[in-house]
Structures are given as structure tokens and as C-alpha cells.
Amino acid sequence: MSLRxxxxxxxxxxxxxxxxxxWSVSWLHVDPFGRHSFFGLxxxxxxxxxxxxxxxxxxxxxxRSPAGFVLMFVASAPLWWAFEGINQLTDxxxxxxxxxxxxxxxxxxxxxxxxxxxPAVFETAELLSAFAVIQRFSHGSKLSLPGPALVAxxxxxxxxxxxxxxxxxxxxxxxxxxxxxxLDPVNLALGRPSIASDIRRGDWRNVAxxxxxxxxxxxxxxxxxxxxxxxWEYAIPYLGFARVFEMPVLGYLGYLPFGLEVYxxxxxxxxxxxxxxxx
Numbered sequence: 001m002s003l004r005x006x007x008x009x010x011x012x013x014x015x016x017x018x019x020x021x022x023w024s025v026s027w028l029h030v031d032p033f034g035r036h037s038f039f040g041l042x043x044x045x046x047x048x049x050x051x052x053x054x055x056x057x058x059x060x061x062x063x064r065s066p067a068g069f070v071l072m073f074v075a076s077a078p079l080w081w082a083f084e085g086i087n088q089l090t091d092x093x094x095x096x097x098x099x100x101x102x103x104x105x106x107x108x109x110x111x112x113x114x115x116x117x118x119p120a121v122f123e124t125a126e127l128l129s130a131f132a133v134i135q136r137f138s139h140g141s142k143l144s145l146p147g148p149a150l151v152a153x154x155x156x157x158x159x160x161x162x163x164x165x166x167x168x169x170x171x172x173x174x175x176x177x178x179x180x181x182x183l184d185p186v187n188l189a190l191g192r193p194s195i196a197s198d199i200r201r202g203d204w205r206n207v208a209x210x211x212x213x214x215x216x217x218x219x220x221x222x223x224x225x226x227x228x229x230x231x232w233e234y235a236i237p238y239l240g241f242a243r244v245f246e247m248p249v250l251g252y253l254g255y256l257p258f259g260l261e262v263y264x265x266x267x268x269x270x271x272x273x274x275x276x277x278x279x
């Protein structure tokens with residue numbers, strides 16, 4: 001058996017087992033395991049997707065750079081805490097079933113759970129990139145994006161933060177694009193991987209892969225959250241109708257720019273130390 005096959009047998013079934021166990025205890029509310037199932041469930045998802053990528057491509061995020069793979073978990077928590085900070089302005093979601101945790105317990109558990117966001121989205125984007133449909137975006141329209149335009153884009157992203165504080169009921173959708181608008185031009189200026197550099201070359205593969213990758217993750221986030229406890233619930237002005245699980249159907253559109261924010265946020269955070277994982 002090839003090395004690729006052996007690795008698939010190791011962490012693919014391991015991931016499936018984690019999903020089976022933690023999905024069950026989560027939805028059946030088997031305490032205390034059900035209350036602490038989120039990380040294990042998503043680690044299972046990440047390992048399964050990584051194994052499929054390895055099977056299709058002969059390499060994966062985990063096998064290509066184990067250190068970079070671990071770094072994704074480290075960078076993920078501060079990135080999602082930034083979104084928790086933005087949510088203090090918009091109050092679009094809240095958590096149910098966390099009142100019995102102390103502040104320190106909540107902070108530690110939340111940080112642990114938030115650590116799966118970047119690796120989940122990156123793994124899914126890499127899986128989608130293994131299909132020909134994403135590769136068709138490699139020769140798209142080129143956007144010049146001169147320096148002044150990028151400065152204006154970043155400035156607009158910055159201005160959206162106080163705008164959300166002043167008019168949260170109207171401006172809240174920009175929560176899912178403001179960090180990308182701020183950080184991606186900075187990454188380009190610092191010579192790090194960026195969406196702006198890609199589309200200057202007419203390469204839209206990362207745009208497609210990360211936008212759709214986050215949407216796929218969003219489906220699983222919302223599905224696994226639906227019968228979990230603790231869980232999150234939404235309070236979205238004007239667009240809170242036609243819910244699929246807890247999320248209003250139009251809310252899923254927010255996952256598309258969120259995928260680009262994950263890409264920009266990862267390279268912004270890790271660019272100060274390392275750049276082991278490139279997409």
C-alpha cells in the first residue's frame with residue numbers, strides 16, 4: 001500500500017470515529033461530554049477532509065506541513081474573538097446554555113472551540129481546489145487595483161467598524177467583509193499571500209475556493225449546532241425569516257465573504273511569525 005493510502009487509513013477513519021462519537025453525545029445531550037463536543041466534532045471533520053484531499057492529490061495541509069497545520073489552530077482563536085468583538089456592536093448572535101460557566105471557564109472553552117475555524121475553512125477550500133471546477137477560475141478577469149484604490153478599500157473597511165456601532169440594525173451585514181477589506185490590502189503591502197495579488201493576475205481560484213469552502217463549513221456549523229447545547233441563536237434585523245436550522249436562509253450568504261476574511265486573517269496573523277501554509 002502506498003504512503004498516501006496508509007495515511008488515509010490512519011486519520012480518515014479516526015476523523016469519522018470522532019464525528020460519530022461527538023455528534024451523538026452532542027445531540028443526545030450526554031453530559032458532560034455533550035457540552036464539550038464541539039472541538040472533537042470539528043477535529044473529526046478536519047481530519048476526514050484532510051484525508052480525502054490526501055487521497056485525491058497525494059498531499060494535504062497536514063502531511064505537507066504539520067507545523068503549519070497546528071499554527072492554523074493557534075491563529076484561529078484570536079481571529080474568531082475579533083468577530084465576537086464585532087458582535088458586541090451588532091448583537092446578531094448569542095449563546096444559550098453557557099450561564100453556569102464562570103468567566104474564566106467560558107473564556108478557555110470558547111478559545112478552545114474557536115480554534116477550529118481556520119483549519120476547517122482551509123481544509124474545505126483545499127478539497128474544493130482539487131476539483132476541476134475551481135481550476136477554471138485560474139484565468140479570469142484581471143483587476144488592476146492600484147495602490148490608492150487599495151488604501152481606499154482598507155479605509156472603507158475601517159470606517160465600517162464605527163458604522164456598525166452607530167447603526168447596527170442597518171450596517172450589520174458588513175461584519176462579514178470589513179476585516180477582509182482592512183487586512184487583505186495590508187497583506188499585499190507586506191508581501192504576504194493576498195486575494196488582491198491573486199486577482200491582479202486574474203487568478204480567482206482562492207476567491208472561489210474559500211468563499212465556497214466557508215459556505216460548506218457554514219452548513220455543517222449550523223446543522224451540528226441545531227440540537228446542541230450549548231448552542232448559538234441569531235437575532236438578525238429584517239432578514240431573520242426562512243430559517244435553515246438556526247440561521248435565516250439569507251444569512252448563509254455571509255459565509256461567502258467570511259471565507260475571504262479567514263484567508264486574509266490567517267495570513268495577517270501568521271505572517272508575523274511564519275508562512276508555512278500557502279493557498
